[in-house]
Amino acid sequence: xxxxxxxxxxxxxxxxxxxxxxxxxxxxxxxxxxxxxxxxxxxxxxxxxxxxxxxxxxxxxxxxxxxxxxxxxxxxxxxxxxxxxxxxxxxxxxxxxxxxxxxxxxxxxxxxxxxxxxxxxx
Numbered sequence: 001x002x003x004x005x006x007x008x009x010x011x012x013x014x015x016x017x018x019x020x021x022x023x024x025x026x027x028x029x030x031x032x033x034x035x036x037x038x039x040x041x042x043x044x045x046x047x048x049x050x051x052x053x054x055x056x057x058x059x060x061x062x063x064x065x066x067x068x069x070x071x072x073x074x075x076x077x078x079x080x081x082x083x084x085x086x087x088x089x090x091x092x093x094x095x096x097x098x099x100x101x102x103x104x105x106x107x108x109x110x111x112x113x114x115x116x117x118x119x120x121x122x
Contacts, residue, residue, distance in 0.1 A: 001049065001117040003088075005040045005079065008111045009033060011067055012074035033075065037082025049088040050117060056100040057116040061107040073102045079115060 010033045019026035058079075060072050080097065083089040089096055098120060 001046065001119075003041055003044050003083075003115045003117070005037055005082075005113045005115070006110075008062055009037070009072075009075035009078055009113060011071045013067075013071055015074065030078070030081075033078040034081040034085065037078050038085040039082075041079075041082050041088055042086040045086050045088045050083075050090070050096060050119065052119045053094075053096055053098045054120060055098045055118045057103070057118070058100060059103045059105060059114040059116075061105045061110065061112045061114070063106070063108050063111050065104070065106050069102065069104050072104065075113070076100065079113065 010029065015026060015029055018029040058073065058076065060069075062072065080089065080092040084092055
């Protein structure tokens with residue numbers, strides 16, 4: 001199962017900057033990115049999408065490679081919460097979320113996040 005979120009998601013540094021403004025700004029930032037992910041994922045969902053513990057492969061395509069990778073992949077939080085809101089994932093506890101792997105690429109014309117879901121057997 002594969003999902004794609006078009007565009008670049010907010011980074012950890014951007015989130016921290018909002019939190020430093022006020023906790024309300026940080027909360028608003030998280031809600032906006034979660035909703036952004038949910039809206040893109042909702043139309044790609046399959047009924048009862050993920051029912052077992054699964055591993056996730058993230059490929060982060062960015063416009064350039066100027067941002068630290070750990071700063072970029074922080075956005076997994078938005079993706080997993082968006083998957084829950086889109087009813088792809090029942091919840092994001094370890095009952096359903098196993099391992100995740102991150103890969104980073106540059107695509108100046110089409111930044112995006114590709115998420116491959118691998119359901120575990122049994």
